[in-house]
Amino acid sequence: xxxxxxxxxxxxxxxxxxxxxxxxxxxxxxxxxxxxxxxxxxxxxxxxxxxxxxxxxxxxxxxxxxxxxxxxxxxxxxxxxxxxxxxxxxxxxxxxxxxxxxxxxxxxxxxxxxxxxxxxxxxxxxxxxxxxxxxxxxxxxxxxxxxxxxxxxxxxxxxxxxxxxxxxxxxxxxxxxxxxxxxxxxxxxxxxxxxxxxxxxxxxxxxxxxxxxxxxxxxxxxxxxxxxxxxxxxxxxxx
Numbered sequence: 727x728x729x730x731x732x733x734x735x736x737x738x739x740x741x742x743x744x745x746x747x748x749x750x751x752x753x754x755x756x757x758x759x760x761x762x763x764x765x766x767x768x769x770x771x772x773x774x775x776x777x778x779x780x781x782x783x784x785x786x787x788x789x790x791x792x793x794x795x796x797x798x799x800x801x802x803x804x805x806x807x808x809x810x811x812x813x814x815x816x817x818x819x820x821x822x823x824x825x826x827x828x829x830x831x832x833x834x835x836x837x838x839x840x841x842x843x844x845x846x847x848x849x850x851x852x853x854x855x856x857x858x859x860x861x862x863x864x865x866x867x868x869x870x871x872x873x874x875x876x877x878x879x880x881x882x883x884x885x886x887x888x889x890x891x892x893x894x895x896x897x898x899x900x901x902x903x904x905x906x907x908x909x910x911x912x913x914x915x916x917x918x919x920x921x922x923x924x925x926x927x928x929x930x931x932x933x934x935x936x937x938x939x940x941x942x943x944x945x946x947x948x949x950x951x952x953x954x955x956x957x958x959x960x961x962x963x964x965x
């Protein structure tokens with residue numbers, strides 16, 4: 727019987743973005759957080775009556791502290807998730823050593839739930855279990871929806887978060903750093919940043935960039951409204 731040579735669909739039909747490296751989530755989250763948090767920060771202290779120089783110093787401090795905090799948080803969270811996955815791998819490996827027949831039957835049942843006939847599911851599970859390491863990966867994929875090979879890099883997540891938070895947090899304080907600092911200019915710069923960040927994030931996920939931009943602008947507007955109200959109520963004299 728001649729071998730059938732079928733081209734892989736990814737070679738001619740479609741491809742997928744790399745969603746396992748950890749950079750996309752960290753970058754989007756960092757940029758959005760940097761924009762919203764620093765817009766809210768400068769709005770609050772500007773509304774309280776702080777001088778432009780104080781607003782600039784506060785904004786820069788928020789940028790530095792926030793970027794470091796985001797990077798450390800991303801590194802720790804991704805590292806912890808990877809360690810948890812490693813622990814689950816050990817648990818699954820131990821289960822395969824203690825009860826190989828039970829694990830094979832479990833996999834056959836999962837195959838049946840995917841639409842395979844009983845005999846086909848039993849045969850497929852038996853063939854998968856001929857390779858212990860492969861069997862563990864298949865079980866983890868079906869039971870947890872994860873694979874040991876798909877662990878994101880905590881360093882990539884941390885660096886992506888650090889840079890994107892810094893870039894986002896920088897935009898609303900640029901007017902203050904260049905000497906034409908007013909709250910209006912800061913909000914204008916921040917608003918443009920929110921629109922761009924929201925649009926880019928939406929395009930990355932193949933959603934409407936207009937909706938993504940407007941949605942992020944609304945989220946930022948809520949933060950501005952809250953911090954402006956609090957800053958106005960407190961005021962410099964009340965601090």
